Amino acid sequence: MNQQVKVIQPVTKESASKIGIRVCAYCRVSTDKAEQMGSYVAQKDYFESKIKQTHGWIFVGIYADYAKSGTTFEGRAGFQKMLQDCENGQIDLIMAKSITRFGRNAMESVSAVRKLKALNVGVYFEExxxxTLTDQSELLLTIFSAVAQAESESISTNERWSIQKKFLEGSYNVGNVAYGYCRNEQNQIVIDTTGEIVKFIYDEYLSGNGAWSIAKKLTQMRVQTSTGSTRWSAHTVRDMLKNTIYSGDMLYQKYYTTGFPFKQKANHGERAMYLIEDNHEPIVSKAEFENVQNLFAYRERKNVDNSKRYDFTGKIVCGSCGSNFRRHTDTKKNGIKKYQWCCKEHIESKDYCPMKAVDEELIKTRFVTMWNKLQNSYKELLYPIVETLERTKVSCETKEKIENLENQIAELSKQSRLLNQAMAKQCIDSAFYMEQSTCVKIKIDDLKEQIKDYENPEEIQAEIIKTKQLIELIKTGPNFLEEYSSEVFLSIVEKIVVEPNNELVFILRNGLMLTEYYSA
Incomplete structure (x- = not known):
């Protein structure tokens, strides 16, 4: 009996195009204002209708990001999902209203388009x-993206000026008020029901309880935080105790935004701050707030004084959650005290971190073992490190960083050539050409300076010095330790990481990690 074999051909881009072009649309608005919400909905409706009504096009879907900035692709889940689907071969063409909807960062926009082009996926900008699949698109895209980026920077500068003007006038309204407050119908800041919790926190602190103890109490009381969680952290409590808003004053510009691409940073004096006294009803008096700040300062000084109280204070880190270990006294029924070091998250609750406590004597014993091993083998361990660092000055990681910087320079140089071509063809005016050329030149010069820093890395030289110092400490130290030595420990150990699998990892001053095992 003759068998008939039917070949089922694989689905390729070419075969897919016979069925139709798979088209999606990308929509984005940068704020959640009502007028932009209308633009967002209109974009989605328009593109869905257009794609479905175009002969030969197959509607794949709408990828959208609402209230997301276009200055970077990070945090834009819709955009990232679209790229992933393109890589999986599910899309042939992307529709977008304009380059500004796609992204205002020139370099990232061009990079994304090139990546899509390599996948044979086109992007069509209606405006x-x-x-992007045509040959002349590269030059136009670079120019328009640069304009979009310049526009974004200009808008940001104008907005910052406007906000600072409102700071000076005292007319700026914060979007979300602090825990304990809300806004009334007249848009005034007033105390709400959670104000009692704020008062409780201040009273507890002035009664002698620390931020960690207060957080533990609030968690046990199942009081909700501003996010709706019932788990309070010492960090949250400390921030509330230091926030001037609870004394009735409003402090503006505690955070500021850096230049392009925009990132928010805490203001530690790099920018001016604006204080408006008696701006709203206080939850605590100014005297109470001042007393809390004085108590904070006193405790911080005391903590600095006590920081050297124990050898292991601030040196032991949890390998499970990353928190520091604290000294804990376990008193037996017979009155004998046993000292242990335990993860502070585990102390708060076993649910937060499963890491168990480690006996202080065990840590000391393992350090003695580690030192004696190191004395016997430091020449084989440390001398090759110094030789390698001296010989290779530039590490693999540094080479990758230099390569990345060189790639950025190449990208910018290409933009410079495109600008020159556009100017020669009179596609752009001389003012715009000069502005963009200067901007590109400044960026290239800055990247070249960064490369110089990596080619003469101070950090590698510092590591060489630390390793040589460690060698000297071992040479001059005891040949054999019979018991724990505080002086030796503090001279060579930077950190101890307690790993879940019963490992103590001693990190030495030069970064060398030596592991000792113990029984639980």
Whole structure:
């Protein structure tokens, strides 16, 4: 009997195009204001209708990001999902209203388009009529993206000026008020029901309880935080105790935004701050707030004085959650005290971290073992490290960083050539050409300076010095330790990491990690 074999051909881009072009749309608005919400909905409706009504097109879907900035692709879940689907071969063409909807960061926009082009996926920008699969699209896209980036920077500068002007006038309204407050119908800041919790926190602190103890009490009481969680942290409590808003004053610009691409940073004096006294009803008096700040300062000084109280204070880190270990006294029924070091998250609750406590004597014993091993083998361990560092000055990681910087320079140089071509063809005016050329030159010069820093890395030289110092400490130290030595420990150990699998990892001053095992 003759068998008939039917070959089922694989689905390729070419075969898919016979069925139809798979088209999606990308939509984005940067704020959640009502007028932008209308633009967001209109974009989605328009593209869905257009794609479905175009002959030969297959509607794949709408990828969208609402209230997301276009200055970077990070945090734009819709955009990232679209790229992933393109890589999986599910999309042939992307529709977008304009380059500004795609992204305001010129370098990232061009990079994303090139990545899609390599996958044979086109992007069509309605405003400008640019199809990225055509040869002439590269020059136009670079120019328009640069304009979009410049526009974004200009808008940001104007917004910062406007906000600072409102700071000076005292007319700026914060979006979300602090825990304990809300806004009334007249948009005034007033105390709400959670104000009692704020008062409780201040009273507890002035009664002698620390931030960690207060957080533990609030968690046990199942009091909700501003996010709705019932787990309070010492960090949250400390921030509330230091926030001037609870004394009736409003302090503006505690955070500021850096230049392009925009990142928010805490203001530690790099920018001016604006204090408006008696701005709203206080939850605590100014005297109470001042007393809390004085108590904070006193405890911080006391903590600095006590920081050297124990050899292991601030040196033991949990390998499970990353928190520091604290000294804990376990008193037996017979009155004998046993000292242990335990993860502070585990102390708060076993649910937060499963890491068990480690006996202080065990840590000391394992250090003695580690030192004696090191004395016997430091020449074989440390001398090759110094030789390698001296010989290779530039590490693999540093080489990768230099390569990345060189790639950025190459990208910027290409932009410079495209600008020159555009100027020669009179596609752009001389003012715009000069502005963008200067901007590109400044960026290239800055990247070249960074490369110089890596080619003469101070950190590698510092590691060489630390390793040589460690060798000298071992040479001059005891040949054999019979018992724990505080002086030796503090001279060579930077950190101890307690790993879940009964490991103590001693990190020495030069970064060398030596592991000792113990029984639980």
């Amino acid at each position: 400008g009529g640019i199809n």
